Amino acid sequence: MSAENTQPDLEDLNVIVSGQGGDGSLTVVNLLASVLRQNGMSVYTERDVLSRIKGGITAATLRAFSGERFTIGNHIDLLVAFDIDAVPKNRRQLNKNSIVLYDNSGGSLPDGILGDEIRAFGAPLSRQAVKTFRRDIYKNSISFGLIGRILGLPDDTMRVSFESRFKRMGPQIMKYNLDALTVGLGLADELGFVAGKGLYRIQEIERKPHMLITGNEAMAFGFSVAGGRFYAGYPITPSTDVMDWLIKWSPKFGGVVRQAEDELSAINMAIGSALTGTRTMVATCGPGLSLMQEGIGQLGMGEIPLVIVDAQRGGPSTGMPTKPEQSDLNLLVFGGHGDFPRIVLAPGNPEDCFYLTVDACNLSQRYQCPVFIASDQALSQNTATIDPLDLERVVIDQGKRLDADDVSKLDTYKRYLFTEDGVSPYTIPGTPDGMSLVTGNEHDEFGLVSTDPVNRVRMVDKRQMKMKTMLPELPRAGRFGDLESKIGIIGIGMTFGVILEALDTLADRGIDAQYFQPRTLWPMLDETIEFINGCDVVYVVDLNAEGQLAGLFVREGADASRIRKLLHYDGTPIRSDAVVEFVVNDQTQALGAEEVA
Amino acid sequence: MTKTFTPARPIWCAGCGDFGVQQALENAMKNLGIEPHETVVVAGIGCSGSLQNNVRCYGYHALHGRVLPTVTGAKLANTDLTVIGVGGDGDGYAIGGGHLMHTLKRNPSVTYIVMNNGTYGLTKGQASPTSPNGYGENIEEDLDPILLGMSIPGSTFLARGYTGQPAQLLELTTAALEHAENGRGFAFLEVLSPCVTYNDTYREWRTDVYDVEQDPDYDASDKVAAFTRLMALRDQGRLPIGLLYRGERPALEEAALNHDFPPLALQDIDPSKLMDKYQQALESFMR
Numbered sequence: 063m064s065a066e067n068t069q070p071d072l073e074d075l076n077v078i079v080s081g082q083g084g085d086g087s088l089t090v091v092n093l094l095a096s097v098l099r100q101n102g103m104s105v106y107t108e109r110d111v112l113s114r115i116k117g118g119i120t121a122a123t124l125r126a127f128s129g130e131r132f133t134i135g136n137h138i139d140l141l142v143a144f145d146i147d148a149v150p151k152n153r154r155q156l157n158k159n160s161i162v163l164y165d166n167s168g169g170s171l172p173d174g175i176l177g178d179e180i181r182a183f184g185a186p187l188s189r190q191a192v193k194t195f196r197r198d199i200y201k202n203s204i205s206f207g208l209i210g211r212i213l214g215l216p217d218d219t220m221r222v223s224f225e226s227r228f229k230r231m232g233p234q235i236m237k238y239n240l241d242a243l244t245v246g247l248g249l250a251d252e253l254g255f256v257a258g259k260g261l262y263r264i265q266e267i268e269r270k271p272h273m274l275i276t277g278n279e280a281m282a283f284g285f286s287v288a289g290g291r292f293y294a295g296y297p298i299t300p301s302t303d304v305m306d307w308l309i310k311w312s313p314k315f316g317g318v319v320r321q322a323e324d325e326l327s328a329i330n331m332a333i334g335s336a337l338t339g340t341r342t343m344v345a346t347c348g349p350g351l352s353l354m355q356e357g358i359g360q361l362g363m364g365e366i367p368l369v370i371v372d373a374q375r376g377g378p379s380t381g382m383p384t385k386p387e388q389s390d391l392n393l394l395v396f397g398g399h400g401d402f403p404r405i406v407l408a409p410g411n412p413e414d415c416f417y418l419t420v421d422a423c424n425l426s427q428r429y430q431c432p433v434f435i436a437s438d439q440a441l442s443q444n445t446a447t448i449d450p451l452d453l454e455r456v457v458i459d460q461g462k463r464l465d466a467d468d469v470s471k472l473d474t475y476k477r478y479l480f481t482e483d484g485v486s487p488y489t490i491p492g493t494p495d496g497m498s499l500v501t502g503n504e505h506d507e508f509g510l511v512s513t514d515p516v517n518r519v520r521m522v523d524k525r526q527m528k529m530k531t532m533l534p535e536l537p538r539a540g541r542f543g544d545l546e547s548k549i550g551i552i553g554i555g556m557t558f559g560v561i562l563e564a565l566d567t568l569a570d571r572g573i574d575a576q577y578f579q580p581r582t583l584w585p586m587l588d589e590t591i592e593f594i595n596g597c598d599v600v601y602v603v604d605l606n607a608e609g610q611l612a613g614l615f616v617r618e619g620a621d622a623s624r625i626r627k628l629l630h631y632d633g634t635p636i637r638s639d640a641v642v643e644f645v646v647n648d649q650t651q652a653l654g655a656e657e658v659a
Numbered sequence: 660m661t662k663t664f665t666p667a668r669p670i671w672c673a674g675c676g677d678f679g680v681q682q683a684l685e686n687a688m689k690n691l692g693i694e695p696h697e698t699v700v701v702a703g704i705g706c707s708g709s710l711q712n713n714v715r716c717y718g719y720h721a722l723h724g725r726v727l728p729t730v731t732g733a734k735l736a737n738t739d740l741t742v743i744g745v746g747g748d749g750d751g752y753a754i755g756g757g758h759l760m761h762t763l764k765r766n767p768s769v770t771y772i773v774m775n776n777g778t779y780g781l782t783k784g785q786a787s788p789t790s791p792n793g794y795g796e797n798i799e800e801d802l803d804p805i806l807l808g809m810s811i812p813g814s815t816f817l818a819r820g821y822t823g824q825p826a827q828l829l830e831l832t833t834a835a836l837e838h839a840e841n842g843r844g845f846a847f848l849e850v851l852s853p854c855v856t857y858n859d860t861y862r863e864w865r866t867d868v869y870d871v872e873q874d875p876d877y878d879a880s881d882k883v884a885a886f887t888r889l890m891a892l893r894d895q896g897r898l899p900i901g902l903l904y905r906g907e908r909p910a911l912e913e914a915a916l917n918h919d920f921p922p923l924a925l926q927d928i929d930p931s932k933l934m935d936k937y938q939q940a941l942e943s944f945m946r
Contacts, residue, residue, distance in 0.1 A: 273944035287937050289928025292736050294728075311940050315933055316920030318735055322728065323761040330725035334701070334732025337719055338740065338924035342732075360722050450945065453937050456930045474662040490924060491717040491733075491740055494696045495661040499712060501720035508664035510712060 069214060072103065072262035073128040076135040077209070078152055080121035081144025081165075083112060086202035090142065091122035093206060095445070097215060097223045098126040099274065102267030104447040106559070108134050108440065108635060113299065113383045119148050132411045132446055132559025136639040139261075140212060142205055144187065149175055156180055161261075163208055165201065183208075185249045191242065200242040207246020208253070214260020217247060273412075273448050277441040278303035278345070280412035280451075281371055282311070284419030285343045287456045290369070291317035292335035292342040294328040296350060299383045300439040301373040304345035325350040329357035329368075336366050337500060339463065339490030341423050345371035347439075348390050349380060355398050358432050360502045362402025362525070365478065365486070367426035369419065371435045373442035374555070376633050385633035386439035386556055389606035394434045395584045395614060401522060403529045405433040406584035407537060409441065410558025413448045414540075418581065420456050421537055428461035428535070429485060429528045436583060438605065440556035440635050462487040469496045476507040480520060484527025529585045539589055540579035549575040550593060551645070553603035554583065554611065556635060561603060564641035571642070573649055575601075583611075586618040594620040599652070601645055607631045667712040676852030677707050677774050679822035680832075684743070684772065685714055687832040691840065693741050701729050703746025703755065706781050707774035707852070710745045721746075724755025727762040730769040731911070737924035738768075738912050741840065748775040752788040752802055759804060764813040766844035767911040770835045773804070773847075776854035784857030794858070803893060805903055808847055809886045815844040817904040821851040821868050823861060827900070834902060844910040851898065864898060872901040879905050 077094060079087040088109065095105045103126040112118040125134050138155040141148070143164040149171060156162070158179035164171055166184030176182055185208055187201040194200070203224070210220040224243055228236040250256075275283075282304045285293070293312065295305040308319045322328035328344050336342040346354065351372050361368050374390045376382030394406045405425055409415040415437065422433040464487050469475055477498035479486040486507075489496030499509030504521060506512040512521075540558075543551075543565040553561045561577045568575050578593045578600075594600045594615055602612040602625055609627040616622045628644045630636045671677050688698065698716035702708040704723035711718030721729045726744040734742045751759060751773045762771070777794065779785040786797035789804075808817040816838045820828040828850065835846035851868070853860045869892055871877040878884055879902050892899045920926060930937065 271945055273941070275944045279944070283940060286940070287930055289926075289930070291923040291926060291928070292732065294732065313917045314936050314940075316917055316926050317923065318915050318917075320731070320735065320915065323757060326725065327728040327758055327761065330722065330728035331732035331735075333721075333725075334719075334729035334734075335736035335923070336732075337699070337729075338733055338736040340736040340924045341928065342736070356722055357725075364719075451941060453930060453934065453941065458928055458930065469661050472661050476663075490737075491699045492697055492737065492924070495663060497663040497696060497715065497717055499664055499718040499720070501718075502722060503720060509718070510664060510667055511709075 069261060069263040072126065072264050074135060075126045075213070075262070076123065076138050077140045077142065078121050078123045078138045078155065079142040080119060080148035080152055083114060083118050083120045084116040085144040086199055087120060087144065088122040090202045090206055090209070091124045093223060093227055094209065095124050095274070096227065097219060099269060099272070099447060101264055102269040103127060104130050105274065106131055106134065107445045109443060111384050119145060119151050121148065121152065131563060133563055133638060134635065136637050140209065142209060144201060146171060161212060163205070163212065183253055185253065190245050190249065194245055195238055195242065200238060203239045203242035204246040204249065207243045208250045208255065211247065211250035211255035211257065212260060214262045214264050217257055271450055273450055274445050275412045275448060276303060276443055276445050277409065277412050277415040277437055278373065278443060279307050280415035281345070281419045281435060281437070282307040284416035285369065285423065286312060286315050286317065287453055288341065288420040288423035289458055290341040290343050290423060291315070292332065292340045293317070293319045294322050294331040294335070294344055295319070295346065296322050296325050296328050298347055298350045300375055300443050301345040301347050301371060303443065304371060325353035326357070329354040332368055333357060333360060333366055336368050337491065341427070343369040343371065345373065347373045347375050348377045351390060351393060351397070359398035359400055359402060361432040362398065362404065363400070363502045364500045365430040365525070366500065367430050369422045369426050369433050369435065371437060374436065374438040382633045384439065386635055387605050387631060387633070388436070388438050388555055389610060389631070391436065391583070391606070391610040391614065394436055401526065403429065403431045403525055404584060405429070405431065405532065405536065405582070406436055407433065408436045408554040408581055408583045410540065410555060410579050411441070411448065412446050413451065414581070415441070416451050417455070418537060424459040425532065425535065427463070428459060429532050430461070430488065431528060436555065438555040461485065464489045464493065464496060466493050466496070469493055477509045478505060478507045478521070480507060480524055483531040484524045485531060533585065533587065536582040536585070536587060538587070539581055539593070541576065542579070543576035544574035545576050547574045547576045548598040549573065549645070550597035550600040551575055551577045551603065551641070552580065552600055552611070554580060557603045557605065560636055560638045561641060563638035564645070567638060567642045568645060571646065573645060575645065583614065586614065590615065591619045594624060597624060599626060599648070600624050601626050601628055601641070601648070603628045603630070603636065603641060605630050605636065666715050669713050670709050671706060672856050674855040675706070676776065676822035676850070677710065679825055679828060680772060680774050680850050680852055681710055681713055683825065683828045683832040686829055687836050690833060691836055693836065693840070697739065698741040698743065699733055701726050701733065701742065701744045703750030705747035705750050705779070707745060707747040708750060724750055724753070724758070726750065727755060727758040727771065730771065731762060731765065731767045734767045734769045735912055735915060735923070737922045738916070739922050739925070741836070742769040744769060744771040746773060748773060748777065748789045749779050749787045752804055756788065760807065760811055762845055763808050763811040763847065765911045766813045766815055766908050768839045768842045768844055770839045770846045770848065772832070772835070773849045774852040775849050776852050776858055777860065778854050778858035780854040780857050804849060806886070806889060809882060809889065809904055813908050814904060815906045815908050816846040818847070818902045819849045819851065819898070819900045821864060821900050822853065823865055824868070824900070827870070827872070831902065842910050842913065844908055851900070867896060867898045868900045869897040870901050871899050871903060879903060882906065
């Protein structure tokens, strides 16, 4: 590496660490993230894993940014490969400024894999680890010495971060890791990566307080602060972290988590809990959501409140369990037999996940229906830095709940009372004289089975009325970019950060667009359709093959001729350059067509 | 007093065993002083799954086969409630069969009464898991859920009653409710409850039943001996009734809940009440 003294400030850094599953790639990325966070950067990390415990090529990616980004960048600045196979696998993310550091214990990188422009450096990481510590795993701590020198981290900063990271694991492990770091610094010296001569000038900025959190954690936390006390689940990637977080924390708040024998049991345990007035949630993804469908219809018919998180992954069937996709949208909106009201919310970052889960808890009890949170693998599992959440913003609203006093003032209590707004007051078991029948059968106002046609129509209409009543209370869209622009972009979930970055790039390239982030997908809000029909063209970033998101808009009155679908379903997380390219190509064609006309 | 729903008249055929089950349940609740407004009856799908409409308490009509997860969730969410599951043999042993072993294993303090008539009455007489080989088109051996329960280490209360012996049925129902009320765990009571229309077994069952409570050598707390005896009786074509097994295991709600807090459903969930703990969780993300 050239030893120039004019290193740029670190503003945007993308590092991918890749190797065999179990190589400790994630540990390296987490360490680097914690150092860069302390230096004032916002960080975003992504995991690319396989559905197996060990082996296969996996990767962990880090972006450190001087502002705020909820996506990995388009190019990788540094690829760290513990396994040579990781180099060709990540080749397409490299450009001429990229650096590759690879473990050459098993031999050098074959010629021609990278071309001439990309600088690659081999170091015997594994061999040194085994030689010095008799444990291959120390190669990741060795690599950190090289990574830090390449980037320009002061040696002391690296040591301090090791001390805080390995403190909990005891003095022996701490010593080995610090020794491994020293071995790494020695290898760096051999390769000419000298202290103080790294790629970047890394300023020591005091970073204001912030959180590092995943979408799954934020949803679990939001549920808890909103008073959620019962969670039932069945382990399924990528939703399981919701359960894991709650197992650790919920008992401290007086709550409980049960791991059920399957998703049928999970949703019915949740129903049992919800019937008692307890705020209840389940989290799952495609296959589990399919199994829960009968229970979801029951929530609709019985008017039972429940929050259901769907961390969407590649489908159909078992699909690609660890890969992001948004192909459950039709299932979320239309799943289950019969007509019944439901709400589908769509957060775009961990902060949104927190507050929308709070909203979901309130809405589920106000409107006594299932409320879905449409997440995806990337939103659910990637970590991001966010400003500390404002817990004071959380307000509890349990809707038309009657206590014993309220009931005693009534002449008659009817669980499914016909009301103008479609919402019937409810009691919880234990309330004297508030006895009710809750049922999945069609029923009269008391909950007794009825097939009377007049009652049937009134009951269906009553339930459907809730979908109208709730409209003013549903979360509104996020609006970003040039709000006057007639070029719109729409996307949900993980595409939030991708589209925001694309807006900036497009603006740099002379295309001012605006991003409309629908946060309520169902019932469809007028604002969404009005937005689409008010634009000349709207690019819908749809992470599925059928254009499910765009399909919902068109079904609800959006002008299909204005919509261009960017369909992405290869299992990789979409990046902003794909959006930029799609928009630029379409705009160029449109211009060309105009000129011809 | 506020008026709520008027309990429905049963939809069952004249002579159906389920009348006897309902009567035993209502009387047992009365005898134990269980308050209707503190009781939730969760019913499955099938003829027996209408029982909750006929009694004065909180009622919930579950999905087919899902009585057990539902009662488990309800009990964990509010341990102050008396939670009773009722259903048929198709509901509990076929479509919901998987949940039975897990509920026995978990041992929540709820009562589960299965009205076993050995057929699918509501859909006109198809074989159920407890139909004997040769019933209609059935070519499969019948299932004995009590023996299944005996094989599960978490089981604490396994009993079988017969609607033809109402006095004993009342005693067993009372014992089952008491087991759950006292927090001893899952009280599983199967009741032989004949379907007069599609599987009228009154005559056979009157002679086939074998009341272990009349057998001085039967010890319901000795699992190995009881299991051996039940197997032998089965080979003789007999249907053992009475309290068949009773064990001691911690109840699910005892093990699962944080007892520093009131029941989940009764907690004041205003965020200000636990703000220090929420703040602690928030700070765990800031390190």
